[in-house]
Amino acid sequence: MTKPKRRRRTPEEAREEILQAAEILILKYGPSELKFQSLANQANLAVSNVYHHFGGVLEIKRALADRVLGELHRDLLAALAEEADNTPLIFAQNVMVRIHSILRTERYAKLIGWIALSTELGDMDDFAAPLPAMTAVVADHMSRHLPGETAQRLAQLITYNLAVTAIGEGLIGPAIQSALSMADNDANGAIWLGEHWKKLLDDALNDHG
Numbered sequence: 001m002t003k004p005k006r007r008r009r010t011p012e013e014a015r016e017e018i019l020q021a022a023e024i025l026i027l028k029y030g031p032s033e034l035k036f037q038s039l040a041n042q043a044n045l046a047v048s049n050v051y052h053h054f055g056g057v058l059e060i061k062r063a064l065a066d067r068v069l070g071e072l073h074r075d076l077l078a079a080l081a082e083e084a085d086n087t088p089l090i091f092a093q094n095v096m097v098r099i100h101s102i103l104r105t106e107r108y109a110k111l112i113g114w115i116a117l118s119t120e121l122g123d124m125d126d127f128a129a130p131l132p133a134m135t136a137v138v139a140d141h142m143s144r145h146l147p148g149e150t151a152q153r154l155a156q157l158i159t160y161n162l163a164v165t166a167i168g169e170g171l172i173g174p175a176i177q178s179a180l181s182m183a184d185n186d187a188n189g190a191i192w193l194g195e196h197w198k199k200l201l202d203d204a205l206n207d208h209g
Contacts, residue, residue, distance in 0.1 A: 100190035109170020
């Protein structure tokens, strides 16, 4: 079987394709497969070209982590912005479902897990960066009908539970669901988290109605 013919790429295109190849290798085989020869094969580049654009595997890891976390930041804030005109209760419910669906995807859950466990990439400050902004938007929206302190506390709790539950589901949820023979709805954290937070928000709104 002949290899596909290599085409000329701009430096930006080559770097992007190397990062895409790195992402595919991590998701499919795990970070141990992140080797220059594997990257070159996946991206259909010469090994020398991979070295030309990235000095080492750690540089590729850092560039990929930056790209993934930047995209996550944009996706989270875009989801919030699209729900901004809803009432606080509908806003909170919709945001929970949408943010949960973003974080639990195999791509984000696995890559965030990889970043968290890659000690050479540092701490998780970049991953956590959009979360305070997300919390502030949720709190601001709910503060139209709730005292500021109550809105802030509920927004923090929602963000924390969403992030932890969704990423955990994305990483190990399918295996646990299969082992316990659970139905899809029963294993969907967005549903039971939504029910829990609907009650909390209902109670808070009624107390300050």
